[in-house]
Amino acid sequence: MSSNAPSEPGTVMSGEMAEQPAVLRRILDEGAPAIREVAERIAAKNPRFVLLTARGTSDNAALYAKYLLEIQLGKPCGLTSMSTTTAYGARPDLTDCLVITISQSGGSPDLVASTEAAREAGAITLAVTNNADSPLARVSEFHIDVLAGPEKALPATKTYTAELLALYLFVDGLRGGGGTEAAKALPELAEAVLERRAEVKALAARYRFAERMVLTSRGYGYPTAKEAALKLMETSYIPALSYSGADLLHGPLAMVDNISPVIAVVADGKGGEALQPVLERLRDRGADLVVIGRREEVERASAGFALPTEGLPEELQPLIQILPLQMLAYEVTMARGQDPDAPRSLAKVTETR
Structure with missing residues (x-):
């Protein structure tokens, strides 16, 4: 069979779901130190407010981060309405605010444009993506790579859980915690569920x-x-x-x-x-x-x-x-x-x- 032959229906999504335990291990083993370093650098700036920017699956990861930031850190958080910037041209004062933009691809024009506008408005900008070379990563002051590897199925699976873990480790790093230890059980638990x-x-x-x-x-x-x-x-x-x-x-x-x-x-x-x-x-x-x-x-x-x-x-x-x-x-x-x-x-x- 040719390598260019189409796969059977569902093969790609099924394979990517099965990769999730390995992705979680990779983040814990390889990504955690870099995430903690970013967290420490941002914590030193002591942002007064956090805005989360995302679409689709990443928007649900952003909502998870909102719960983490408000419960774990007591930081007031909001979910961005990007059209206020991209369609209406609003330019709020974001001095000392942390703007976290979450995107698997890092390529959506509205995410890039709103992040650029936030940085011009004085925000501390952090991109959380699965593509370190993406336009979003380039326009942001800080970047976290979720290390999920290429995702070919249109429905996001492994990038979603990778975003959740990266955001958890980031918030834990902001408060100087030791959450990596608690998270070590995740890959094995994920394997047990997927079986x-x-x-x-x-x-x-x-x-x-x-x-x-x-x-x-x-x-x-x-x-x-x-x-x-x-x-x-x-x-x-x-x-x-x-x-x-x-x-x-x-x-x-x-x-x-x-x-x-x-x-x-x-x-x-x-x-x-x-x-x-x-x-x-x-x-x-x-x-x-x-x-x-x-x-x-x-x-x-x-x-x-x-x-x-x-x-x-x-x-x-x-x-x-x-x-x-x-x-x-x-x-x-x-x-x-x-x-x-x-x-x-x-x-x-x-x-x-």
Whole structure:
């Protein structure tokens, strides 16, 4: 067979999901010292505020970083509205602010333009990318390489978990912590989850004909719910709506029935505790509830996937929570006869401005 022959559907995404334990090890073994050095240099500047800039999957990684920065450091954070700069020409005073721009490719024009504008406005700029030679890395004062290696499938998988770990290590470095030790369990835990493909395939068979899905969580798990919804929509084309548990109760709960599945990401920790009233309301409504997370909650749900996260700090659990949901998006897509490697109408670098 020619090396240029097209691969079987799903081969590329499946292979890249399987690379994630190795990518996490690479970051811990090779990337952590450079990340800590960047963190120390930025900590010396003592930024007063943090703005996070991203699109798509990286936007969900940015939301994870927002939780880390606010909870771990007490730093006020915001998510950037890039059009205020790129479309409206606004030039806010960003003196002593840290602007973190997250992008797998580092090539989207709006990300580059908004970062350039932030630097001109006095910001400390940090790019977090999978491409050290990208335009975004070049225009930023600081750069963190997530070391995920080339990602060819259009749905991002290994770059997402790589971004999460890099951001965790960066925030831990800002506070002078020793989080690398806590993170050492991640590669082995990721391997254990990825080996349970048969369980996910059974879930996919159950939900392959779903016409809609709702995903929910609280705290650190909320970015996981948003990223899982994105993966389901871009690969299987199933409309997937993501809500924080609190927001779900403020209106959207009315659309929940016993037909469309609700996927709840339930962490070990305060986020899982905060989600308990939501789970009770979902059970009261007879929802087809799927739990990803704590075993005792999986056993009370219609279906689910128990995660081996006991003893893992809650802020690191998103790196494990997303894995069965990536696999679910993949398996549902394959079961529907579609190719998750190449979703229609999508490109790896999105040319937004």
